[in-house]
Amino acid sequence: MNSTRRRAVGALATLATLCLSAAQAHAQAVKIGIVGPFSGPFAHYGALFKAGAEAYVASQGGKLAGKEVEFIYRDTGGPNPGQTKSLVQELIVKDKVDYLGGFVFTPNALAVAPLIQQSQTPTVIFNAATSSITEKSPYFIRTSYTLWQVTVPLAQWAAKQNLKKVVTAVADYGPGIDGEAAFKSEFAKHGGTVVESIRMPITTTDFGPFVQRIKASGAQAVYTFLPGGPPNLGFIKAYNENGLAKAGVQFLGTAETDEFDLQKFGDAALGLTTAFHYSGAHDSSENRTFVQALKKRDPNAVANYASVGAWDGMYVIHKMIEATGGARDGAKAMAAAQALAWESPRGPVRIDAKTRHIVQNVYLRKVERQGGALLNKEVQSFGPQGDHGLDK
Amino acid sequence: MNILFNIAVDGLAYGMVLFVIAVGLSLTLGLMRFVNLSHGAFAMVGGYCAALLMREAQWSFWLAVPAAVAATAALGAVLEASVLRHLYRRKELEQVLFTIGLSFVLIAATNALAGPQVQLIPLPPMLAGSVDLGWRTLPAQRLLVIGAGLGIAALAAWVVARTRFGIWLRAAVDHDGTASSLGIPIRVVQCASFAAGAALAGLGGILGAELMPLEPYYALKYLVLVLVVVSVGGMGSIAGSLVAAVALGLIETASKYLASDWGSLFFFLAMALLLAWRPNGLLKR
Numbered sequence: 001m002n003s004t005r006r007r008a009v010g011a012l013a014t015l016a017t018l019c020l021s022a023a024q025a026h027a028q029a030v031k032i033g034i035v036g037p038f039s040g041p042f043a044h045y046g047a048l049f050k051a052g053a054e055a056y057v058a059s060q061g062g063k064l065a066g067k068e069v070e071f072i073y074r075d076t077g078g079p080n081p082g083q084t085k086s087l088v089q090e091l092i093v094k095d096k097v098d099y100l101g102g103f104v105f106t107p108n109a110l111a112v113a114p115l116i117q118q119s120q121t122p123t124v125i126f127n128a129a130t131s132s133i134t135e136k137s138p139y140f141i142r143t144s145y146t147l148w149q150v151t152v153p154l155a156q157w158a159a160k161q162n163l164k165k166v167v168t169a170v171a172d173y174g175p176g177i178d179g180e181a182a183f184k185s186e187f188a189k190h191g192g193t194v195v196e197s198i199r200m201p202i203t204t205t206d207f208g209p210f211v212q213r214i215k216a217s218g219a220q221a222v223y224t225f226l227p228g229g230p231p232n233l234g235f236i237k238a239y240n241e242n243g244l245a246k247a248g249v250q251f252l253g254t255a256e257t258d259e260f261d262l263q264k265f266g267d268a269a270l271g272l273t274t275a276f277h278y279s280g281a282h283d284s285s286e287n288r289t290f291v292q293a294l295k296k297r298d299p300n301a302v303a304n305y306a307s308v309g310a311w312d313g314m315y316v317i318h319k320m321i322e323a324t325g326g327a328r329d330g331a332k333a334m335a336a337a338q339a340l341a342w343e344s345p346r347g348p349v350r351i352d353a354k355t356r357h358i359v360q361n362v363y364l365r366k367v368e369r370q371g372g373a374l375l376n377k378e379v380q381s382f383g384p385q386g387d388h389g390l391d392k
Numbered sequence: 393m394n395i396l397f398n399i400a401v402d403g404l405a406y407g408m409v410l411f412v413i414a415v416g417l418s419l420t421l422g423l424m425r426f427v428n429l430s431h432g433a434f435a436m437v438g439g440y441c442a443a444l445l446m447r448e449a450q451w452s453f454w455l456a457v458p459a460a461v462a463a464t465a466a467l468g469a470v471l472e473a474s475v476l477r478h479l480y481r482r483k484e485l486e487q488v489l490f491t492i493g494l495s496f497v498l499i500a501a502t503n504a505l506a507g508p509q510v511q512l513i514p515l516p517p518m519l520a521g522s523v524d525l526g527w528r529t530l531p532a533q534r535l536l537v538i539g540a541g542l543g544i545a546a547l548a549a550w551v552v553a554r555t556r557f558g559i560w561l562r563a564a565v566d567h568d569g570t571a572s573s574l575g576i577p578i579r580v581v582q583c584a585s586f587a588a589g590a591a592l593a594g595l596g597g598i599l600g601a602e603l604m605p606l607e608p609y610y611a612l613k614y615l616v617l618v619l620v621v622v623s624v625g626g627m628g629s630i631a632g633s634l635v636a637a638v639a640l641g642l643i644e645t646a647s648k649y650l651a652s653d654w655g656s657l658f659f660f661l662a663m664a665l666l667l668a669w670r671p672n673g674l675l676k677r
Contacts, residue, residue, distance in 0.1 A: 234603070
């Protein structure tokens, strides 16, 4: 009887020690808060952030710089600055995260600038693409792209193709207006004329009238920016069905042929020209490693700008953990991140020390069908591009 | 001159899509006096059924569309018979709360079953192309929508005004006690009318998918447009809904051609003015 009791007490003591050491290991883990939409119409961004970030950690053997990593996911739904601010405050104050990542929408990213400033939390933006974000706090760093970055080389290329008259048609909000301004100023520099600038309300569902206006403007090409998902599909359908493709009005886009939507376009997408920083079909061993790791983590995940933004964002966080030895030191981490240069799945990239934005190759791509699936075939590299919006 | 023709053609097509989705709600709201805010969800269910039948089961367009409409009608009938009939005698607020809740359930269910991405309804070759009108090309699908809209308007008006079923329906709504004692099977009439409203919503969801892409939030996203058409047209008035839908479609399209910087301002301004002028519906004095 006595011995059983002693054994039980012994077992309990062992268990308690185990729990304690587990708790200690837990306390040592580096905490990373990932903020994005995990529900609602933009939930696929959240799923891609999660898959990209977790695939990166798994590809490094489950630890970053010898430290356990704990992800804490927070759901912002759609563009919702108020809620994002309170979620991030909770992450910083209550969960005591060491790093923040994610952010799909510009207003959400802007809302957290004072918080990360005060707590000195390095914050890696996986997507939000308005230039001015990184100016709002020295703790912002961005691994996605900006409209200026991809539009300027596209405008230069268009001018070289002897296009003289172009019409711009963009969704009427932040990034669309950035894209319109970038295209107009750069195209004019090279002697081209933007004959008409159409801003389409963001709630538009019937793109027929706008496409007719593009046709009536007599332009040789249309530069466009549309948010992913339904508007994208609607515009490309209207572009084809109203006979613009047949009339020879060339399509100049950026993120429109995103891999997440691409297969849904069907043959309507064939031949569409875009300038962008990442194609899921980029031919390099780094990209193959990325795609493989991503599929292993989540078979439904798509290699596109959102998942590669998260993957590269985790690379930056990895290097920041390495530089600080896992200690919480925002200033030191940011200093280390600003000197980074590496081979990303999208090609060679580096972080620009002044703008804390990623410098990367921008590629000219055409949509092709290979092996039954549509892909963005890179036909030309414009070489490394910084953020022309911040460099001004 | 060209631009006027363009506005007329695009506006008519857009208005017809609005009409096809809205007419079912106009009937349930006007004739059954039931505030059904889950109407958008029924349209979504119809669209999803058609898209999934064609993609997963490889059915042809002409087979999948009637099947999807029938499935939506069946869902409407089941919900009516099991739950919604208990709401007929409740206050409007309770009807609103319940049907909005039902919309949320259907949004979450479609999100869980089919994922958050947009669903496409592949068109048969006959409809996928464009038609050359001489001065411009028009997607062939829009012609189908315009034709279907006119057909539905004629059919619905004929059923309500001329058939025995239409008479039963109006009698059941005006005084169900008297109608029942005259031997009209009012439960069957109510259930069938509700199912017909759901079926029309489903058909609208399918035909309108080109302009209003199918995604889980469809159910709430386009509900406002539908409610605007029904209220401007006057509840229960089929001709009113048709006129309202085409007028609002023309206004929205014209503003896209001529003043797109203003967004949907003119659409809602027109709604406010028309409601101030004829609060009970365009064709009712």
